[in-house]
Amino acid sequence: MSDPFIIETAGLHKNYDGIEALRGLTLQVPAGSIFGFLGRNGAGKTTTIKILLGLAKPTSGKAHVFGLDADDQAASVAIRRRTAFVSDEKDLYDYMTVGEMIRFTASFFPKWRADMEERQLRRFDLRRERPIKGLSRGMRTKLSLLLALCRGAELLILDEPTSGLDPVVTEEVLQALVSGVAGEAMTVFFSSHQISEVDQIADHVAIIDRGQLAISGALDDLRQNYRRIQLVFEGDAPNVKFHPAGVRRVQRKGRVLTILSSAGTEQILDEAKRYRPVSIDVVPVTLKDIFLETVAAED
Secondary structure: OOOOEEEEEEEEEEEEOOEEEEEEEEEEEEOOOEEEEEOOOOOOHHHHHHHHOOOOOOOEEEEEEOOEEOOOHHHHHHHHHOEEEEOOOOOOOOOOEHHHHHHHHHOOOOOOOHHHHHHHHHHHOOOOOOEHHHOOHHHHHHHHHHHHHOOOOOEEEEEOOOOOOOHHHHHHHHHHHHHHHOOOOOEEEEEEOOHHHHHHHOOEEEEEEOOEEEEEEEHHHHHHHOEEEEEEOOOOOOOOOOOOOOEEEEEEEOOEEEEEEOOOHHHHHHHHHHHOOOEEEEEEOOHHHHHHHHHHHOO
8 A cells, every 4th residue: 555645744843054954854755746835935945845755864764755764865865856846946957048958867766757848848838949048937946847847757746836827827837737637647736925826726735834743734624624713891801720631722902812723713712702792703714814813913
């Protein structure tokens, strides 16, 4: 039986000159998922990716990809053979044309998908004779994604893939990403601080803040389980603590007490009624709400 998780980390720490980039990150990425790795700039996303690819060594803790130890030199080479990576920099050879870059890259990958290459060239309106030096940032991103999708990789890792792109090109890239992996035996792990992008294409998500995992799970489950409970009182809201396990955050502002819940809403409501609010309102929350509430809770 194959491992249900393509990526697993346990207690991952990384220090740079006394600064903690990761502080005990534990993460599981299911096989076959489109996994959004969401966090503010500087949250530890790029450091995590470098460790997964064997480009940086953890200070402590473990990271496994395909069940292989990413900290082991030989294993990390095997991981990179089975993984396609698109960085924010979109490293390409400016002295080549699009066609030359494709042929050069394809020569390293026996499983190169020529059929997908043709589809992506048409989708992205990339002409083989165009010099890479003259490509816009958006077209460079499209070419980088083509090179990643066509190499027959089992895992596609993207670090801020739409950084600096306008909304039209961003939408093209996201749609190409979804259609490119549809029906393929591929897992996608992409980091971003753009909540709307993660919300649009991911089926699993993790929110990382200050090097620690804040929330992780299937996106549909998060949408189903998270609720905002708002209690309004005649006078100032009481300064109380709620004990049910699903309470994520409690805020007081004047007459209003707001609870962010991840589970056990009924138990929270039962406890809330003891404080005799004049009104109770329960509403679903978006991924943006969850992210902002979670990150703000750490400030």
